Amino acid sequence: MAEIIQVQGCTKTFRANGVETQALRGVDLTVNDGELMMLVGPSGCGKTTLISILAGILAHDGGAVRVLGEDLGAMPAAQLPAFRRRNLGFVFQAFNLIPALDVLDNISIPLILNGVKRAEALERADDLATRVGLRDRRHHRPTQLSGGQQQRVAIARALVHDPRLVVCDEPTSALDHHTGEVVMEMLRSIALKPGRGLVIVTHDSRIFPYADRIATMDDGRIVSLKSQETAP
Numbered sequence: 709m710a711e712i713i714q715v716q717g718c719t720k721t722f723r724a725n726g727v728e729t730q731a732l733r734g735v736d737l738t739v740n741d742g743e744l745m746m747l748v749g750p751s752g753c754g755k756t757t758l759i760s761i762l763a764g765i766l767a768h769d770g771g772a773v774r775v776l777g778e779d780l781g782a783m784p785a786a787q788l789p790a791f792r793r794r795n796l797g798f799v800f801q802a803f804n805l806i807p808a809l810d811v812l813d814n815i816s817i818p819l820i821l822n823g824v825k826r827a828e829a830l831e832r833a834d835d836l837a838t839r840v841g842l843r844d845r846r847h848h849r850p851t852q853l854s855g856g857q858q859q860r861v862a863i864a865r866a867l868v869h870d871p872r873l874v875v876c877d878e879p880t881s882a883l884d885h886h887t888g889e890v891v892m893e894m895l896r897s898i899a900l901k902p903g904r905g906l907v908i909v910t911h912d913s914r915i916f917p918y919a920d921r922i923a924t925m926d927d928g929r930i931v932s933l934k935s936q937e938t939a940p
């Protein structure tokens with residue numbers, strides 16, 4: 709498959725409390741096989757809205773959105789959760805960890821949802837927790853962790869089921885430079901196998917060198933697209 713994501717003319721309008729916001733005004737975007745696409749732009753320009761649509765968390769109003777060969781607009785609502793659970797990893801801007809669960813149980817969630825047995829899921833979660841440097845915190849709950857540690861749990865959770873598309877909203881916002889590099893190396897190595905793709909929303913210029921292409925958004929549109937050389 710040549711393209712992991714193909715978006716054409718995507719629009720989205722929110723209506724809340726009598727206010728109408730055109731969050732996306734016709735987005736065109738392609739993410740190629742094995743590509744890391746970064747998405748940048750000012751606050752409120754539509755970045756989270758766009759990646760939520762790509763991840764099947766939010767429905768678009770108009771245009772066409774194809775993800776991993778599937779037309780999300782045409783997919784029956786009942787099929788969407790299974791598609792998401794098998795193929796997608798999402799790192800939310802606000803982490804969205806489950807407060808009552810410890811680190812390993814939080815990381816295991818996607819595996820459990822996919823029917824993996826708990827013992828096997830915990831073993832895989834332990835491996836991911838170690839890779840993000842949280843082995844000694846594996847039985848802590850989210851409130852017992854720093855912001856950067858919570859963010860690393862969220863990243864491990866997004867990768868644990870080896871999804872074909874990983875979408876991250878500001879994945880390094882709470883991380884120091886070194887930890888940010890560790891996480892970016894890990895995201896690249898796990899998410900960029902053939903047949904896969906990675907989309908990262910960021911304001912963090914320190915991680916720009918990890919991108920194959922950088923798309924700049926403004927006011928609900930992509931206004932520029934830049935390719936760059938990355939280390940293999």
Ligand SMILES: Nc1ncnc2c1ncn2[C@@H]1O[C@H](COP(=O)(O)OP(=O)(O)OP(=O)(O)O)[C@@H](O)[C@H]1O
Binds near residue numbers: 729730
């Ligand atoms: N659920 C919602 N209901 C109403 N309006 C919304 C909703 N979600 C987002 N918006 C509006 O849509 C616009 C785009 O929001 P979005 O969250 O996509 O921006 P963003 O680029 O991710 O910004 P930031 O960098 O601050 O995270 C904003 O004006 C926002 O107020």
Ligand SMILES: [Mg+2]
Binds near residue numbers: 756801877
């Ligand atoms: Mg956002």
